[in-house]
Amino acid sequence: MRSSTDSAGGDKLVKVDEQFVVGKVLTVTQPKLNSQLMQSTGMVSNQQLVHVEILEGPLKGSDTVITNEITDNPVFNINVKPGQEVVLSMVTESGGKPEFNIADYHRAPVLSWLLVVFLIAFLIFGGKNGLKSLAGLLISVLLISFVLLPASMAGINPLLTAVFICLCATTSSMLLVAGFSKKAAASIMGTVGGVFIAGIAAQIVIVLAPLTGLSSEEAQILRGSVLSQPPAFYSGLLAAGMLIGALGVIMDVGISVASAVQEVAKTDNNLTAGQLYESGMNVGRDIMGTMTNTLILAYTGSALPLLLLAAQVPSIKLLNLDLVATEIASALSGSLGLVCTIPLTALAAARLMAKKEAKAEEVSGVG
Known part of the structure; x- marks a missing residue:
């Protein structure tokens, strides 16, 4: 877990907690071009909705839908498919509703098998x-x-x-x-x-x-x-x-x-x-x-x-x-x-x- 405290509006402190949990991809929609981003910045980015089941942590067993961005730069892309496990970033501000993002692939199982x-x-x-x-x-x-x-x-x-x-x-x-x-x-x-x-x-x-x-x-x-x-x-x-x-x-x-x-x-x-x-x-x-x-x-x-x-x-x-x-x-x-x-x-x-x-x-x- 990573915690930080930021000031908002100069007089209010906002506590931000970030946890990383493992999730399993259930469904993935076809990517669609983000026209608004392209018009404003010229960056080519395709959006897809990823339905993910959370496998650990306090929200284990629940599911969420995450917007995944696929850009023209492969360095930052995380291409997922149904059945694949991913690492999720779960950010909570001042005890509010958590926001999820796909942080990375879940590589630990493959590395564990190689180690064995x-x-x-x-x-x-x-x-x-x-x-x-x-x-x-x-x-x-x-x-x-x-x-x-x-x-x-x-x-x-x-x-x-x-x-x-x-x-x-x-x-x-x-x-x-x-x-x-x-x-x-x-x-x-x-x-x-x-x-x-x-x-x-x-x-x-x-x-x-x-x-x-x-x-x-x-x-x-x-x-x-x-x-x-x-x-x-x-x-x-x-x-x-x-x-x-x-x-x-x-x-x-x-x-x-x-x-x-x-x-x-x-x-x-x-x-x-x-x-x-x-x-x-x-x-x-x-x-x-x-x-x-x-x-x-x-x-x-x-x-x-x-x-x-x-x-x-x-x-x-x-x-x-x-x-x-x-x-x-x-x-x-x-x-x-x-x-x-x-x-x-x-x-x-x-x-x-x-x-x-x-x-x-x-x-x-x-x-």
């Missing part, structure tokens, strides 16, 4: 480790939902909060997957080091470029209507987003390299730390190309409309656009952290997993 299919596949093919990985994912989501977001809304430095979350998420995920083991310790050290490097790179680029953190429409709306903070706050929010975005891939690389070194160490107990490090690096070099590709493609895929729009802009302006530079900085800083995670993890795993005798031989050989 994902969880089933994850548990079938992942087994016990899959369940542990899901627990780690849940912890990360909870940290973002109940630590990062509330802290940011309270004006606390989002970058420092994101660093704390990365440390907690990394530690919990690695311990859940690998237990209290040398593999977990090595992967934690490598991942934390990689995230730290990615964060430093992101912060340097944000300061020197400079990047405002306000290039996206969402950030501009947030600053203008919800969270009024100085520009430095939004730069920190941008850096926090870069860290969170790269964390998953960096963790994946860290645990993969640590696992590889552990398996090699099990095969031959006499390998020195240097030999184990080289084995970890050999595996890491194979991972490096594919994981960097994954990270770059993830950012590219999310920015396809931007790239299509940017293709019409001269290259010198394109590369210097705040929005484009932000995407490039995010991808490159995350990739840098990923690349550095490999030697850091390999080094930590090699030092932890090499036998004491092999370490002693390596030291005496060097001497």
